[in-house]
Amino acid sequence: MTTDDESKNAQPESLRRVQLYTDGACSGNPGPGGWAFVLRDVQSKKEREGSGAERETTNNRMELRAVIEGLKVLSRPCHVGLYADSQYVLKGLKEWMANWKKNGWRRKDGSKWVEVKNADLWQELDRLKNIHKISFHHIKGHSGHPENERCDQLAVAAYQNGSW
Structure with missing residues (x-):
């Protein structure tokens, strides 16, 4: 049975397994x-590590970019x-995206x-999501998780050293 978390194009048992840790930060x-x-x-x-920065953005955009760039x-x-x-x-990928797509990337506000x-960014993430089988794991931020802490350090350094 294929779920929303699985790629429509690849056989899960033949896929290489990777872990992707991500974070975004904003001042x-x-x-x-x-x-x-x-x-x-x-x-x-x-x-492999990767990071980048934008001069004027939001935390949510940076969280999305981290996942997109990793994928x-x-x-x-x-x-x-x-x-x-x-x-x-995580909720966007697991819960909200299907309805957003169905509604032309719109949502009800009242x-x-x-x-x-x-x-x-959601549309780009949707395209990438359809290539891979993705399982979702929430990590509590700033709780000492080594990879999450590393991502936070890299994200903060990226905007602090931004060469716009």
Whole structure:
């Protein structure tokens, strides 16, 4: 049985397993922000880190960018264990995205329809999500989780050292 968490194109048992840890950070909201990921191949234990920054952004956009940039690194479909401290990202992927798509990337706000915030990033994430089998794991932020702390350090450093 295929679920929303599974790729429609790949056989799960043949997929390489990776862990993707992500975080976004912002100084002000909006303000300068950074995103970061740590990607680990479960079998080889090899890791890759990535980070970047934007001059004027929001924390939610940086949380989304971290996941997008981490998934974009993968050169083939994988089973991705996604670890994030952002309920916005995790609930968006697991619960909200299907209805947003069905409603033309709009959501109800009271009695009116409004565009989903960050629709451009959600649409890119939707495209990438369909390539991989993704399982979702919430990490409590700033709780001493080593990979989450590393992502936070990288994201903060990225916006503090931003070369706009």
